Amino acid sequence: MSVPGLMIAAPASGTGKTTVMLGLLRALVQDGLVVQPFKSGPDYIDPAFHRAASGRASFNLDSWAMTPALIEGIAAKAAGADIALAEGSMGLFDGVARAGASGNGASADMAQRMGWPVILVVDVSGQAQSAAATALGFSLFMPDLPFAGVILNRVASPRHERLARAGMEAVGIKVLGALPRRGDLTLPERHLGLVQAIEHPDLDRAIGDYAAFLRAHVDLAAIVAAAAAAARTGGGALPLPPAQRIALAQDAAFSFTYPHLLDGWRQAGAEIMPFSPLADEAPALDADLVWLPGGYPELHAGRIAAAGHFLAGLRAHAQTRPVHGECGGYMVLGDALIAKDGVHHRMAGLLGLVTSHAQRRMHLGYRHARLIAPLGAIAAGTCLRGHEFHYATIVEQGDAPLAHVTDADGADVAETGSHRGHVTGSFFHMIAPAA
Structure with a gap:
């Protein structure tokens, strides 16, 4: 039986999707759900953070580098979970020009293959109703890609939130949450991305803060209800070892x-x-x-x-x-x-x-x-x-x-x-x- 899931994605890098991902993982675990994390694309830092937030090992899924059988084999790691959450990489549709066996490496490819609806984290800094045009474009760009809604991020004030929500309502985009601007809820970075999980001085407390933040500002029940999955086929074996x-x-x-x-x-x-x-x-x-x-x-x-x-x-x-x-x-x-x-x-x-x-x-x-x-x-x-x-x-x-x-x-x-x-x-x- 397939495990329902969601793809946490964004229009671009740097919009706050990792904070949203970690907060959701921990909040849902706190609510008693078994959550299986995944990372779409070739990232070796984020999965360690996912594991710290969820208590389960996180695995990469990559539509350019992996065969369909291998993708299915890795997706089977969700067995026994109540819900799967995958974190996208870069922008939702960003990939390479020449596709591999399963796609071009974009997070959208993986969401479509898995049947996981997309939650788009939209940075509304410097705009209000105009953010709806971005969200609408993303929801229509791939017509057969399931789209659950948006989480507004870096909201400056209650008035800013009302205006951004009004824009989304005008084009029929569901708002699943609105996160106020919080400069203190950030993870340190260096030249290859985030500072590694093992180097973070107080990671568990930080993830707990993210969970509390998400719990206060998003509709967790609506997010869980939006999860879905496509029919699964039999998975292939994982790569063999280079030595005993x-x-x-x-x-x-x-x-x-x-x-x-x-x-x-x-x-x-x-x-x-x-x-x-x-x-x-x-x-x-x-x-x-x-x-x-x-x-x-x-x-x-x-x-x-x-x-x-x-x-x-x-x-x-x-x-x-x-x-x-x-x-x-x-x-x-x-x-x-x-x-x-x-x-x-x-x-x-x-x-x-x-x-x-x-x-x-x-x-x-x-x-x-x-x-x-x-x-x-x-x-x-x-x-x-x-x-x-x-x-x-x-x-x-x-x-x-x-x-x-x-x-x-x-x-x-x-x-x-x-x-x-x-x-x-x-x-x-x-x-x-x-x-």
Whole structure:
């Protein structure tokens, strides 16, 4: 049986949908509902916040990077829940020009596939009745996309709210809530998005404040009543593990791992053995593969460079068995990482890579990669879909490419990753095998 759900979306980034999402998750849990969170699109930070708010692991759903069968397999994680809430990314219809097997990566694609009505969080700052024109356009842009209504955000006064509501009423858009402007209800951010959940000094209290705020200003009963779902088909298996025993770096510097990958690896019988480079822990001696995820090593470069036990263990493992790094992990496998202040920090030296955050340039987008060399148990020739988001610049790169990489439009990408001996690394984060 399908679980009814909703897509919490917005016309653009920065409108407050994450605050709304976290507040709704906690408020509905407080009301006794079992709520399954999801994140539409390639985000590895928001799901940790969703878990803190709901008590259930949150999973990414991605219509460009995932096959329909994989999407259904991940959606099945909602089994046993009363309602599913998915947080959109960017604007509701924002995606890539060339669609994948399931869509172009837009939150609207996922809402339509799942049959989840959209709640649009509309920032009404600087406008009143005019906000209705935006909401009406979004409700009509994809005629077969279910549309539940709007939550007005950053309302300046009771008069402002009355005017904005009047505009919505005039075009037949249901208002599910109106949130007053509150500068104190914000989450800290840095260059890749929100500061990570594990770094927030008092996250539970903050989410509790969001829940109280939402409870006071939105119609929770109407929101729950608006949830719906499309008929589900049988889901496919989650991605298989790249090794049987995987030593996984996990701490504030290495935390960007997609939850569905870890879940799939465990379901397939793999053993995940976490360790912390920041605590100077070496990977397990009996690991078949060491995996360094992305994260924020540039913020901890000095500590990583001084973590002799970790670096020695990593180098010893690489002599006989595979080591792989994604994005931040890739940078740590290189010779040096140049921090924002220009200081050079020696890294593992397992790849001839030098990266710099002193020369910042944003790299962002979906990636299609055909492996030239194996990545653990993932054979050469395998095609992967993933996503790249970082500000590092390659200063030196002296090894053979790991993959032939293109963007979502099929254009070649210069950041091909590297391989040397048993060591591989890439700037793209793997999401799933390509269809």
